[in-house]
Amino acid sequence: MSTITFTLNNSQVTVDAPPMTRLLDLLREHLHLTGTKEGCGEGECGSCSVLLNGELVNSCLVPTLQVQGATVTTIEGLGEHTHLHPIQQCFLEEGGAQCGICTPGMILATHHLLEKHPAPTLDEIREGLSGNLCRCTGYMRIFEAVQQTAKLAEAGK
Amino acid sequence: MAAKESIVGSPALRYEGEAKVLGYAKYIDDLHFPQMIHGATVRSKFPRGRITAIRYGEGIPWDEFTIVTWKDIPGENTIVHLLKDHPCLVQEIVNHPEEPIVLLAHPDKALLRKAVDAVTIEYEPLPAVFTIEESEAPDAPVIWNSEAGDSPNVFKTYLMEKGHVEDVWATADYIIEGEYSTGAQEQFYIENNGVIAEYSEQGVTVWGSMQCPYYLHHALQLAFGLPEQKCRVIQVETGGAFGGKEDYPSVIGCHAALLAMKSGRPVKMVYDRMEDMAATTKRHPSRTRHRTAVSKDGKLLGGEIEFAIDGGAYVTLSPVVLSRGTIHAAGPYNWPHLRIRAKAVATNCPPHGAFRGFGAPQSIFGLERHMDLIAKTVGITPEELRRRNFLQPGGTTATGQLIKDPIDLNGMLTRALEESGYHAKRAEFAKTNPTSPIKRGIGFATFMHGAGFTGSGERRLNSLVAIEVDDEGKPEILVSSTEFGQGTNTILCQVAAQTLHISYKDVRIAQPDTDRVPNSGPTVASRTAMIVGKLVEDASHNLLTCMRASGLLEETYTPEQFCHAALAYKQQHGELRATARYQAPDDIFWDDDKYHGDAYPAYAWAVYVAEVAVDTRTYMAEVKNFWALQEVGKVLNPVLAKGQVEGGVAQGIGYAIYEKCVWKDGVMANNQMTNYIMPTSADLPPIHVLFEEVPSIHGPFGAKGIGELPMDGPAPAILNAIEEATGVRFNHCPLLPEDIFDKLANPTLISADSSQLQPAVAGPVFSGTTP
Ligand code: FES
Ligand code: FES
Numbered sequence: 001m002s003t004i005t006f007t008l009n010n011s012q013v014t015v016d017a018p019p020m021t022r023l024l025d026l027l028r029e030h031l032h033l034t035g036t037k038e039g040c041g042e043g044e045c046g047s048c049s050v051l052l053n054g055e056l057v058n059s060c061l062v063p064t065l066q067v068q069g070a071t072v073t074t075i076e077g078l079g080e081h082t083h084l085h086p087i088q089q090c091f092l093e094e095g096g097a098q099c100g101i102c103t104p105g106m107i108l109a110t111h112h113l114l115e116k117h118p119a120p121t122l123d124e125i126r127e128g129l130s131g132n133l134c135r136c137t138g139y140m141r142i143f144e145a146v147q148q149t150a151k152l153a154e155a156g157k
Numbered sequence: 158m159a160a161k162e163s164i165v166g167s168p169a170l171r172y173e174g175e176a177k178v179l180g181y182a183k184y185i186d187d188l189h190f191p192q193m194i195h196g197a198t199v200r201s202k203f204p205r206g207r208i209t210a211i212r213y214g215e216g217i218p219w220d221e222f223t224i225v226t227w228k229d230i231p232g233e234n235t236i237v238h239l240l241k242d243h244p245c246l247v248q249e250i251v252n253h254p255e256e257p258i259v260l261l262a263h264p265d266k267a268l269l270r271k272a273v274d275a276v277t278i279e280y281e282p283l284p285a286v287f288t289i290e291e292s293e294a295p296d297a298p299v300i301w302n303s304e305a306g307d308s309p310n311v312f313k314t315y316l317m318e319k320g321h322v323e324d325v326w327a328t329a330d331y332i333i334e335g336e337y338s339t340g341a342q343e344q345f346y347i348e349n350n351g352v353i354a355e356y357s358e359q360g361v362t363v364w365g366s367m368q369c370p371y372y373l374h375h376a377l378q379l380a381f382g383l384p385e386q387k388c389r390v391i392q393v394e395t396g397g398a399f400g401g402k403e404d405y406p407s408v409i410g411c412h413a414a415l416l417a418m419k420s421g422r423p424v425k426m427v428y429d430r431m432e433d434m435a436a437t438t439k440r441h442p443s444r445t446r447h448r449t450a451v452s453k454d455g456k457l458l459g460g461e462i463e464f465a466i467d468g469g470a471y472v473t474l475s476p477v478v479l480s481r482g483t484i485h486a487a488g489p490y491n492w493p494h495l496r497i498r499a500k501a502v503a504t505n506c507p508p509h510g511a512f513r514g515f516g517a518p519q520s521i522f523g524l525e526r527h528m529d530l531i532a533k534t535v536g537i538t539p540e541e542l543r544r545r546n547f548l549q550p551g552g553t554t555a556t557g558q559l560i561k562d563p564i565d566l567n568g569m570l571t572r573a574l575e576e577s578g579y580h581a582k583r584a585e586f587a588k589t590n591p592t593s594p595i596k597r598g599i600g601f602a603t604f605m606h607g608a609g610f611t612g613s614g615e616r617r618l619n620s621l622v623a624i625e626v627d628d629e630g631k632p633e634i635l636v637s638s639t640e641f642g643q644g645t646n647t648i649l650c651q652v653a654a655q656t657l658h659i660s661y662k663d664v665r666i667a668q669p670d671t672d673r674v675p676n677s678g679p680t681v682a683s684r685t686a687m688i689v690g691k692l693v694e695d696a697s698h699n700l701l702t703c704m705r706a707s708g709l710l711e712e713t714y715t716p717e718q719f720c721h722a723a724l725a726y727k728q729q730h731g732e733l734r735a736t737a738r739y740q741a742p743d744d745i746f747w748d749d750d751k752y753h754g755d756a757y758p759a760y761a762w763a764v765y766v767a768e769v770a771v772d773t774r775t776y777m778a779e780v781k782n783f784w785a786l787q788e789v790g791k792v793l794n795p796v797l798a799k800g801q802v803e804g805g806v807a808q809g810i811g812y813a814i815y816e817k818c819v820w821k822d823g824v825m826a827n828n829q830m831t832n833y834i835m836p837t838s839a840d841l842p843p844i845h846v847l848f849e850e851v852p853s854i855h856g857p858f859g860a861k862g863i864g865e866l867p868m869d870g871p872a873p874a875i876l877n878a879i880e881e882a883t884g885v886r887f888n889h890c891p892l893l894p895e896d897i898f899d900k901l902a903n904p905t906l907i908s909a910d911s912s913q914l915q916p917a918v919a920g921p922v923f924s925g926t927t928p
Contacts, residue, residue, distance in 0.1 A: 028187075034180075034183065034184075034186075034187035035179070035180020035181070036180070037184070037186075037347075037348070037396070038186065039347040039348070039349075039430070039830075040430045040829075040830045041429060041430060042430070042829065042830065042831065044829075044830035044831055045347060045830055047347055074180070075179065075180030076179075076180055078179075079178075079179060080179070081175075081179070081181075084175070084178065084179065088178040088179060089178075091174075091178045092170055092171065092174045092175060092178050093168075093170065093796075094796070095168075095171070095796040095797060095799065095800045096178075097171065097174055097177045097178055098397075098642035098643070098644075098800055098804065099346070099347070099348070099395065099396045099397040099398075099641050099642030100173070100174075100176075100177030100178075100182050100394065100396065100642070101184060101346075101347045101348040101396030101397060102347050103177050103178055103180075104180040107178065125838070126838045126839045126841075127838075127839055129838040130837040130838050130839035130840075131837075132838070133347060133830070133835065133837060134347070134838075135344075135345050135346055135347055135397050135399070135804070135808070135835065136397055136642040136800070136804045137800055137803060137804050137807075138800075138803035138804040138805070138806055138807030138808075138841060138844055139803075139807065139838040139841055140799070140800075140803040140841075140843075140844050140846075141796070141799070141800050141803065142838070143838075
């Protein structure tokens with residue numbers, strides 16, 4: 001067991017866990033944040049995506065010891081009931097979520113993409129989200145959601 | 158009255174969408190019950206054999222484990238679908254790799270994995286077959302025998318006849334033959350199969366990721382020998398299904414329940430990706446043979462079609478998949494004479510099962526590839542050939558069904574070709590291809606898809622829905638129809654809201670729980686919008702009738718007045734509830750023996766166009782652009798409908814050129830996301846979705862089915878385009894670069910292929926073969 005302290009969704013947390021515990025299990029099982037999903041456990045699908053110090057990572061591949069002192073953002077840290085994050089609102093309106101299992105990861109990937117490219121081209125979106133698999137949507141509504149979010153941000157400036 | 162006309166057809170927000178985008182939605186693996194332990198499955202590592210011993214290896218504290226074998230099954234050892242040949246756990250004879258033999262449960266997941274590996278199954282091997290060809294070979298070992306006396310290794314056959322096809326061969330200007338085949342396809346829902354089961358004196362309860370709670374409900378009754386009121390099934394948020402969670406939850410659900418019974422604790426069973434891909438169902442591999450008589454002006458005079466699917470080791474749903482494939486094999490064309498012989502054969506692969514389209518994508522692939530061959534042989538364009546043979550209102554389908562809807566396939570084809578710039582592109586590519594290493598092409602497929610269960614299926618299902626008003630005066634829809642991404646929740650609430658003249662936000666839909674919701678049938682077969690939607694509309698009307706009869710509701714009212722009236726009614730009568738049961742339209746007739754009549758109450762019609770580029774240096778084929786035009790009746794929700802089509806097209810593109818199951822003696826060898834390739838956001842072209850809306854009398858507000866249709870067209874459209882681009886015929890999907898390489902780099906292979914262009918020559922593949 002080791003004791004790990006990190007910033008999770010803007011608050012400091014301390015947990016005891018075996019150091020090789022996957023960040024995914026730490027979040028889901030130790031901290032009961034089940035918004036982060038497991039689709040493959042081998043770094044292929046992106047449904048376990050979270051932001052680690054602002055970078056998009058597959059939490060199924062990150063051992064817990066790597067998050068010591070780090071900042072982690074999960075889907076639970078983005079918005080809440082009464083106040084959806086603009087990305088969440090656009091996914092909802094444009095039909096970017098169908099079965100919803102890829103959605104938390106996809107939304108975090110979008111967040112990461114828009115940080116890098118606030119006004120992404122379609123090719124930047126296609127490339128930027130290509131680590132996150134979605135079997136339901138064929139991605140088109142997701143692209144719309146991303147573009148819509150970028151448009152709103154631009155208009156809000 | 159509020160919101161009349163505006164709810165149905167509007168982009169109402171997904172009912173459970175907020176929970177999904179927030180990450181609050183709870184899927185099965187997100188649930189945790191006190192005292193819960195984990196379950197796992199010991200499976201066969203060989204395709205067929207007789208078990209001689211089961212050994213529990215050293216170094217595992219076996220006394221801490223719950224161990225279940227077939228001997229622990231209190232009821233019948235069967236997973237019931239259509240027949241009872243499929244055991245819940247192997248008793249003696251293993252019939253496919255990955256067949257469940259022993260179940261284990263333990264609180265520690267890591268130890269559980271070790272324990273699974275420590276169990277060895279000793280066996281005497283038995284001969285096995287792995288393909289349609291091996292299964293039907295005259296000297297094939299008999300791996301499955303029907304009690305009904307059909308041929309060995311054959312689960313089911315159909316013979317469908319129209320006219321007298323024998324008479325046409327002599328009058329034909331051309332007789333054109335071709336053979337087409339399709340591979341297995343993984344459903345690839347991102348959430349694997351999973352359930353949690355609990356067992357007590359009161360009975361057995363299973364929560365899980367699934368499409369059809371009442372299928373599992375029935376399976377539990379048999380396996381446990383319990384009456385229906387002691388079995389309970391609850392669907393939780395389901396992370397994709399596509400048919401892959403139609404019948405399989407009956408297997409994993411019974412397994413977890415057996416472990417729960419023996420351990421006395423709740424048991425969670427969630428497969429990991431490798432197990433899910435290796436052990437659960439996939440799309441049936443298929444082979445379609447065509448022999449077609451055509452006149453010199455390109456009229457189809459008659460045809461024989463032989464359609465075969467590989468069902469895997471047990472019957473499961475194969476007869477129904479075969480049925481839909483058989484009926485759709487004739488396409489949206491006028492066949493004066495036609496004979497279709499179809500069969501589902503047994504092999505020692507894990508059972509193949511339901512996957513969006515359910516047999517239709519397979520036979521439509523064969524037909525639409527064959528249509529392009531016919532066009533070439535006759536010397537007319539693919540477009541002209543279709544125009545000369547399209548079904549028209551007043552015509553009859555291959556099952557003899559009269560087309561009553563005012564469908565205009567010619568108009569649809571014109572629109573799809575215009576939107577895609579088909580003619581200009583064809584001309585342009587013909588000019589640029591000869592000098593370019595990248596060959597471009599554009600091709601299309603025209604097709605239809607029946608909504609609802611085939612033939613008398615809906616009559617047998619006898620679906621029931623209910624609407625009940627809750628304590629806040631809000632109506633709640635009670636159905637067993639499940640949401641797994643398609644939009645069931647949303648469209649049913651839209652239909653109820655519109656019918657009740659209240660706001661969409663004021664309608665609720667219950668979590669499917671067999672203790673609470675009536676059986677509205679399984680969530681399959683593109684039936685939810687049309688069949689269940691219509692029942693929700695009827696139940697809503699019945700609710701209003703009941704409220705009006707009580708004098709509490711006026712003819713016209715506001716949503717507030719509705720709410721007050723509903724609460725007042727509840728106060729007076731205790732509850733306010735209305736139901737509606739399926740009633741077969743009286744103008745629908747089906748003859749199950751002759752396979753003749755009205756196969757489906759309504760069809761959706763479509764023209765899909767694909768533009769491709771094939772790089773002759775890398776042998777990579779890419780879809781560059783895609784147009785999907787369909788007539789699906791009234792579109793209930795344009796955003797959800799578009800999403801259904803785009804998602805289906807993406808799966809169809811995967812089916813065409815990416816997704817290959819590699820089989821080794823019945824084992825899926827590439828059962829990982831790393832080496833089974835589904836399209837990513839970077840792989841897919843723009844998908845342009847176009848609708849035509851001809852309201853149907855069979856669905857609510859004129860809606861028909863939409864879910865499966867988009868799976869049917871992409872593969873043939875893409876392979877037609879690839880032939881346009883390269884001039885080479887490919888008749889198998891998936892078509893991967895290595896397959897393209899084989900033919901392009903080997904011109905001898907092309908000329909040696911008997912299905913190459915030989916007008917009026919009957920090739921060897923079909924003649925003389927019988928199913
Ligand atoms: S679960 Fe981590 S990438 Fe799939
Ligand atoms: S919405 Fe189902 S996998 Fe993306």
